[in-house]
Amino acid sequence: MKFHTVDIQADFLAVVNDALNGKIDEETIWVRVDGRSLRIAVKSGADGAGYRCVEDPAVTFAQVSARRFELALAPGAERVVLRPPKAYLFADADAGASINCVAVSAEHAVAVTGDSNGTLSSFSLDRDSVRLARRLRLADAHMSDVTAVLIFPSGSVALSAGLDYTIKIWSLADGSCPRTMRGAQKGRITAVSLVGARGRNFVSASLDGSACIWECGSAQCAHTFRRVRKPQDPVLSLAVQDYQPAAPAPEMSHSPEDSGLFFECAGKRLFCGHGSGTVTVWDLGRRTFAGEVQAAESGEADSLGGVNAIAVAGRESIVVGFEKKAVVRCFDLGACGAGDKISSRLRWEVAMGNAEGEQEIKKLEISGDTVVCLSTDEFVTLNISDGSANEYFVGYDSVLNDFSISGGNIFACGKEGLLLEY
Template identity: 30%
Template sequence: MIDKVIIQHDFRYVIQDVQRGVVEKERFWIYINDERADFECTGKDIVSLGAWKFEEKHGDIVLKNGSKSITLKQPLSVTNADYEISCLAATDDGQRAIGGTQGQLKFISSDGKCVEVDNAHYSDVLQIQYFPSKQVAMTIGLDFSIKIWSVLDGSNPRTMRKHTAMLTALAAIGRGRNIVSGARDGALYIWECASGQPVWEFRRVKNMTDPVVGLAVIDTEETGNDARPVSDSIFYETENKNLLVGYESGVVSTYDLGTRCFLGEFSAGDKMSAFAANKEILVTGHSDGTIRCFRGSEKIWELHSDEEVRKIQISDRKIFCLQRQVAIVDYNGKIDSIFSDYYGLNDFCAIPGILYVACKDKTLKKINL
């Protein structure tokens, strides 16, 4: 079971006021699995008024009740935005990108330089991804379009339109001369970035309108940097790569990107709402709060909660699951820690050692892992 934790939004100020002598003592609360726990600050001590004990360790909060322990990650820094952030992306060299609920887009370089684009999409920016070069990014929007951007100057050399339903998934194939996208009407397109045109369409034969929840491009063999086109000049670096697709019905399908052939499918459970995969594992999230982890088509563990799973990411041998909070889970299904925000979360992005979280109060928070 994934524990739900909500902490009083100004608890840090409560603690600081007591420690600075502004007040003699003051209380704050934490809801743990919908039950309230109260704590009182007196001098430098935080006294539990119930069963749960409050500790701080390496900047994080540890809640203990007998043998049970919950680690609540705390932000290292908080950045205020001028608008509500709908999505974000980050690279391991310190670049970040954020999209807004009114079509705003901002690229932030590792040295803090910002490139801003107003009206990048007509409405919400739904997803941002960097290409492997990290000099180019792609976005999907609520306007059904895919756009490619220079992160250096914000220019938009390609806009791709074909989808007729809300886009839900996007990935680069190899270095990104081809990309693949999926939408809620069941359509999956391979795009050639040079022309901006779709060059292949996949649909699930048994249910052609099964909504796409997520997808992943998986290398089945190391091809190195000398990868060559397969069959003709519109498909690049597709050899020895599979496309894994999670559908709302709960089905996971596999396609060979080199031959564009269907390889098989299995059921991961009903009402899938989130999907992620790499070469080692495949993880699905469901609208009933269930999270399942597979090796191939074999389930190795599952976790339960009572809130819909909105996003899953696998990074640095950890699984990050977004519900009202972000739960950080290891490959064995053990919950490592939780990040929760009083105002709620819109999106997150994990890179090795760091978690970035977009909160509903127009803030971007950075958490050390």
């Protein structure tokens, strides 16, 4: 199925609701599909809102549920599913600040954001109000932009990474910072990921070519991974996969001194996306190399850029996105030879947006049988089996930077304090 470039009037849902409530008789909204601009007349009626394309009567637009609309450019043509926000959340962001990252725990009804002023904020998710109740605001949590945030399984502790090369752990109860991690990585921190259900360890990636396992209790770097063939190859992204080796191994360490620094690492693999277009794979329990996936072939590395995003789909496959072109690829994984070394096979590829312009895949995450994908210009879900687009997220008119999936909902953030719930 073809990938479409879709844009629609950001407040179109307000026009639809006005028609449903009889506040307007008829009003037009605009939509663009693959560069084609159309006007859709929304008309109030006894049986609800009616829709008509002003330019082309063969184009159909219909509401199929409270939060889904379908657009077809011709009779019998593929229907493009548009998904507007469930809510526009208001978080009283600092004036002019861009929300760079967001993490949400629906279980604990808490959201954490980091912005371009170095401020970390946490909010209570109140289902009776679209305005988030601020729990704490930590100005100057980092000396520059906050680039990543995570919420620990307890819901009472958060982790943040910043452009100041530091990673910090925060109490969401009182805003104290009991741990600061710095020094082990000499380049910008590009990604962080928790290891295990308790979160005693986490992994960080850096432009200096390293991926580090950290132990939270001691704030100590317990182990560092680097590519042997190219030790300085920048690590742009990472993901942790639950994987039980053919011959399960106990927790292992390289010396008695670090034996108490690893928790829930056995049976897990670490995938590191590099600037060269290579994905290295490591066994976290053994701290050993498990193979490489050539996400971009040698002739593609310059045009596609590095592996900017990774998501793991169970034990069988990974999905990767690139930093210079909005291209997403899914690889099936297998084991071959001694030591369960990784083998890979390309299952599908999707190219988004303008093939000539430089765009990036900002984030990928697996949710059920879909891949939620955020690029420079697009926010969509892709079918994990073949890469076809399931839904196009709409209803925003600013640049999106990050998203978080929790409790069956998707929370997205962006410039000018933008925070949405789908």
